[in-house]
Amino acid sequence: CTVALAWPSQKLCSAASCITPLATLHGAAVLTVEGLTSPDGAPHPVAERLAKFNGSQCGFCTPGMVMQLYSTLSNADGGKACAEKELEHCINGNMCRCTGYRPIIECAKSFAADTKVKSQLDPTVEVGPYDAAAADPKVIFPPAQTLTGGMWKRPTTVPEALEAMRAGAQPIAGGTAGGIYPELRPEGAALAGRVLVDLGGVPELKAMTLEGTTLRIGAATTWTAFSEQLRELVASGSAANPAALSLLEQRCSSIAGGQVRNRGTIGGNIALARGRAFISDWVPPLAALGAMIEVYMPGAWAPERHNLLSFVQEQAPCHGLIRSVLLPLPAADVVFRSFRVAxxxxxxxxxxxxxxxxxxxxxxxxxxxxxxxxxxxxxxxxxxxxxxxxxxxxxxxxxxxxxxxxxxxxxxxxxxxxxxxxxxxxxxxxxxxxxxxxxxxxxxxxxxxxxxxxxxxxxxxCLHDMDRSTASAQAFPQPTDLKGPLNKPMTKTTAVDQAMGIAQYTDDMTLPEGALTAAFVVCPEANVVFAGVDACRGNAMALLGEAYHSLVTADDLAESSLNVGEMLGLAVPPMYNASFDNTHYLLLPLGEPSKFAGQPVALLLAKGKDYRKIEHVAYLCSQDLLLERKGPVMIGNLLGGEEVTEPLTCTKTKAIPTATLEKAKAAGGENYIAGRFQKDSQAHFYMEGQSTVVIPDEGGITCYAASQSPDCVQKAICKVTGLVQSQVAVKQRRVGGAFGGKLQVPAVFA
Ligand SMILES: Cc1cc2nc3c(=O)[nH]c(=O)nc-3n(C[C@H](O)[C@H](O)[C@H](O)COP(=O)(O)OP(=O)(O)OC[C@H]3O[C@@H](n4cnc5c(N)ncnc54)[C@H](O)[C@@H]3O)c2cc1C
Ligand code: FES
The missing domain is CATH 3.30.390.50 (CO dehydrogenase flavoprotein, C-terminal domain)
Structure with a gap:
């Protein structure tokens, strides 16, 4: 989801598009991976080099890697101003499940001006910075727009922001929190329907100034900007204790990923940390250095000063506006360290x-x-x-x-x-x-x-304080020299497409006219008995109307396809997944207990190609399944020594906020339950989606399955349909890794 953002006359930076509210991008240009490709279709040097360094296997993470690397390099004149170590760390917010990172990291390091990396796959691959002036795409800003009314307020001064907050609006700065911690969204509620005050347009809240030996950091300062300021202070030679500042800078730039640090702010982090379910990595080091904060308490027009630690230790959320953090710069005799274990x-x-x-x-x-x-x-x-x-x-x-x-x-x-x-x-x-x-x-x-x-x-x-050596010692096995082009290592042919974001996965296929689309209705809980599908069927019909086709349950399946182990011809459970035993149903029959949350119980079929819609309807229908929860849930010895053995139909645990308990006590309630209980339920899912396209042809079928094991898919289809293997062609498009999720599992979907 990584994109590059640019504002006029500011440096380009990366951001995670999936958690960036669009309205916070007022006036910004947004560049996606497709936008890096030059108008003549040539790949951008970053995309090309990543492919040539063998840095893309399934390609799932590749566009994000390209965008994060590109954003960093474009800032640094194609790499001329970057050290290898910096380039290695710039991708620390991106996850790759296939490559083991080594080729990606080596590609990243290869852009440093003084790189020592060479491609072992192909020694002719170019290394060193690229020509940013020639290769960077032109950034095109959107036409000027005026933001009026609606739920977004974009003040340019603190009094304007306070005015909006007085009228009930909620501050939002980088907006990183709402997307990823739904429970910590402003006031615990969804963003939709609230009036938000975007602090990103208030220069005073973004300023950093040195006042004597105290650094005043505006609350809307991003973590990246704060780190840069610390680096500048160290480089200026004016700091009394550059070593302590460097350590603080290293800590700040190792938390979260660049995409989050580029947008997330110091004030947002502190607001989240106060009395809430969020462990801030920034507050303990800043608090240990004696930081204070300035806050406009609700309704006040002048800020108050508070000790940072005392402020975050308060239980109640702060409805005021944090203006700045005051960080006393450490004196020469200060020893400072920060630690985290995760x-x-x-x-x-x-x-x-x-x-x-x-x-x-x-x-x-x-x-x-x-x-x-x-x-x-x-x-x-x-x-x-x-x-x-x-x-x-x-x-x-x-x-x-x-x-x-x-x-x-x-x-x-x-x-x-x-x-x-x-x-x-x-x-x-x-x-x-x-x-x-x-x-x-x-x-x-x-x-x-x-x-x-x-x-x-x-x-x-600590081990991770130590530097990783530059060029990896790991070498590609050298094939026998056959004196010709054969048997020479080469770049995977689709790797460049993957890096350019144009590789074709099963989901990208154009579906034929008259397609039927199917999605599983799954049991939302483990250890419950599946008792009926009627409400679910009714709801699916109502939601899909004309497009509804059918809802297939275990009753409709042939005996041979009820059992996944048998269907796959696996008498012995495969080493990857011991759950393929003889009780693992393709669709859970009526009256049977579910084994895991997410177990398929029915298949919803609809006419048309809109698979996103039918997936959504299937998800909604999962909530309508008739489930019986058996047996008492013990909540233990919580009520004055008495065991509570009443059956509870509680599927989710929720902590009772301390404030609620206190309120109940104050109101004279007699019994209080504090604590939590849980119910065994394991959700099975794979990071990547599963999708299959099946096209009937010439008395058989062609199946496009994203499986690493096409023969397994073919055999399963034959077992279920009675077709012979020559009638079933299984074709693969690009396939992800998914740690086993692309071996036998796609056969279930096929
Ligand atoms: C993928 C990811 C990984 C992360 N990893 C870490 C980590 O390892 N360690 C860590 O410490 N943090 C981590 N974070 C949290 C991150 O630091 C915070 O999300 C960020 O600092 C919040 O800043 P924001 O500007 O985006 O806040 P927003 O999302 O804009 O706002 C968050 C809350 O703060 C309030 N708020 C914002 N600014 C102010 C202000 N000036 N005055 C009063 N209230 C305000 C908002 O009303 C809202 O309730 C991670 C976040 C993400 C998305
Ligand atoms: S190539 Fe990185 S996730 Fe597959």
């Missing part, structure tokens, strides 16, 4: 994170500040200061570190535990204490450096 080093929210700073001179620490952020029970997060640890660290002496390090560490870790004793971590107490104690030890190691016994000095570093 399921992946990139593109995953932290489970636990921290910022720590201390003044350190003459072998002693003072003014220690450690702020820890963590996901806690009931889907919420907290940020706390570790005060006992801070006091203990201030007492540590250099000679104790040299001579009695284990006991120093034990004391500090005990303090960490006592500080965290009231936090109920989602990841478990042992894990969290262990991780945060690790942060504390790393900080100690950073502070005392050479005083540490030699064997402890590497404690400061």
């Amino acid at each position: 399921k992946r080093s990139r593109n995953a929210h932290a489970l636990v994170n921290a910022g720590i700073s201390a003044s350190f001179s003459a072998g002693k620490a003072s003014k220690v500040s450690m702020v820890v952020g963590a996901e806690v029970a009931e889907g919420r997060s907290v940020m706390v200061r570790l005060k006992a640890f801070e006091r203990a660290l201030e007492k540590v002496k250099a000679d104790e570190v040299q001579n009695a390090l284990p006991s120093v560490i034990t004391t500090l870790c005990d303090k960490v535990k006592s500080d965290l004793s009231l936090v109920f971590f989602d990841v478990g107490r042992d894990f969290a204490e262990h991780v945060v104690s690790g942060f504390a030890v790393k900080f100690l190691a950073a502070m005392f450096g050479d005083c540490l016994p030699k064997e402890w000095r590497s404690a400061e570093y």
Whole structure:
């Protein structure tokens, strides 16, 4: 979904189109992957080189890779102003499920002016920057438009923004949050129907100014702009502690991906972090450095100053306008570190994170500040200061570190535990204490450096702090030299099409006239008994009208096609998926319990080619299936020692907000249930869609299936239809990887 955005006289930047509200792009030019291709049809150098470096396999991620690389390179004069490392990291918001990243990263690095990369596939492939002036497409801005009325207000001054907020409008800055955290949308509600104040057009909120030794950062400053400012400060030589600023910059530019950092703002992040279910990676480091914020509280025309940490620790959301963050630049004697532990080093929210700073001179620490952020029970997060640890660290002496390090560490870790004793971590107490104690030890190691016994000095570093070597040692296997063009490695022929966004997948096929379209109606829950389809059929007829054809259930299937294992001719479950056993139905029969959420129960057929519409109707019909939920759901010992064993028809868990509980208590309610219960339900899905086109011809059929295993598709069709293999041709268009989802699964769809 990555596109490049440009505003007149500003640098081009990438953004995730899927979470960018169109109205925030007022006046901007939007460039998609198709727009990079030159008018004569020649691929853009980035697309071409990615293909030649073998950086595209299924091609699912390739246009996004091209756009992210292009946006970065176009900013840097085709690569002339980029270091290899920067280019490697610029794609850290893009995921690839096939290539293992190596060829993509090498292609990215190959654009640096002093690159050391060579293509091992084809040594003649060009490396080094491209000629941006010649190859970059012309950016065309839309004609000037006036935004009037409606739900979007675009003020240009703070008073105008406040005025709109007084009238009930909600601020929106980068707009990154609404698309990805639906529960955190403004006021927890959908964007539709609300009046929004777009802060992106208020210069005052985007300004960054140095006031003495404090950096004032406007709340609508993007993370990318903030990182750039930190880099400039370091490069200017005027900062008292460039090392601390560089570390802060590295932390900021490693969070989320470029597409999010280019649009998401500091104010938006802080607003999300306050009292809500969101673990901010930015607040702990900024808070540890003593940041303050300025906020216009609701109804006020002048801003108030608050300590950043205290502000986010408040439970109630803030309905005011955050104006700026005031960051005191660290003095020369400050040691600063920030840490985060997540399921992946990139593109995953932290489970636990921290910022720590201390003044350190003459072998002693003072003014220690450690702020820890963590996901806690009931889907919420907290940020706390570790005060006992801070006091203990201030007492540590250099000679104790040299001579009695284990006991120093034990004391500090005990303090960490006592500080965290009231936090109920989602990841478990042992894990969290262990991780945060690790942060504390790393900080100690950073502070005392050479005083540490030699064997402890590497404690400061993390594996992902270390640089990856430039050219990979992995070589393509060299084929026997047959002295001719045969047997030479070559670029996959469709890779350039994939990189240009013009490769043809099954979904891109033009469907023949008179096509019937089908989509599965699926059971929305696991462990429920499927009891009826009548309401679902009625609803499908009403929604589709004339286009409705039929709703096929297990009753309509031949015995031979009821069982997926049998249909595929797999007596022994395949190694990939143990669920292909003899109870895995193609369509779940009436009276049978569902095995997983998303299990097919019926096939809805409709006339016409509009598969998006019929998929949507099938999805709506899934909600109308008659399901029986059996057995009591135990919610345990929550009500004054009494076990509740009533059957509950609850399918979703929802945390009861603390404020609601408090309100209920205040109103004199007698029983309160706090906590959550869950019901085993596993959703099975693959990232890529599944689609198949089947065309009857000459007494047989031609089936276009996105399968890596066409013979499996062919055999399954024969088993179900009684056709012989010579009557069934299975053709493949482009196929994605999908980690097993493109092996046998497409046969079910076919
Ligand atoms: C894919 C993805 C990955 C991410 N990964 C991380 C991560 O690893 N770590 C992390 O910390 N964050 C992460 N984020 C969160 C990201 O930092 C925030 O979405 C972003 O900073 C919010 O800024 P925004 O301008 O887009 O806010 P918006 O979406 O515009 O607004 C978010 C909320 O803040 C309010 N708001 C915005 N500006 C103000 C203001 N000035 N005053 C008062 N209220 C305001 C809005 O009313 C709204 O309720 C990720 C986001 C995405 C989309
Ligand atoms: S090539 Fe990257 S996801 Fe397949």
